[in-house]
Amino acid sequence: EIVLTQSPGTLSLSPGERATLSCRASQSVSSSYLAWYQQKPGQAPRLLIYGASSRATGIPDRFSGSGSGTDFTLTISRLEPEDFAVYYCQQYGSSLFTFGPGTKVNIK
Amino acid sequence: QLQLQESGPGLVKPSETLSLTCTVSGGSISSSNYYWGWIRQPPGKGLEWIGSIYYSGSTYYNPSLTSRVTISVDTSKNQFSLKLTSVTAADTAVYYCARIWRSSGLALDYWGQGTLVTVSS
Secondary structure (H helix, E strand, O other): OEEEEEOOOEEEEOOOOEEEEEEEEEEEEEEEEEEEEEOOOOOOEEEEEEEOOOOOOOOOOOEEEEEEEEEEEEEEEOOHHHHHOOEEEEEEEEEEEEEOOOOEEEOO | EEEEEEEEOOOOOOOOOOOEEEEEEEEOOOOOOOEEEEEEEHHHHHHOEEEOOOOOOOOHHHHHHHHEEEEEEEEOOOEEEEEEOOHHHHOOOOEEEEEEHHHOOOOOEEEEOOEEEEEEE
């Protein structure tokens, strides 16, 4: 089973700043099968990025994904007030889905 | 617009069976482009994939739950269901159903709002 680790656990930033979130896999992941989600309190997760770098429908272009192999990154170029949330990476491999533990982006 | 809605008891006794149904509206569960899945989230914790199903009935389960989980599909009702047996307090969680888009590398592109299931006597 592929284990995903996300860092940092918490990121404290101000609106307008750039956020860089990391997702590291215990073994190589196909970029096609790496996704990122945003979750706000009391809400279901929302798909942001699929295939490591493709934005889902309706997702603003301030969100971007990159990476390959075992290291993937979600970047929010300029934080808007509505971007403060928890972000999860997720991979599919060997008929299994696994999620990372999440990174919480806090208002500084 | 596709919508998914979970339904089922919010309280289940220890050792009993948790049963939930996800009703899909605004789209067909029989589309070859999608799988359908269940994911749960214990209070204050992260996301755990429970299992997935294709409209044909093919299923895939989390190895940590496979002995207790059954996922089924009813294409005539546009629904899929989850059964989790022998529940304990550790199964207390918000349970989500979701659509899994085959063309997106199996990303979960639509989610239900989630339903809290508490295991308690």
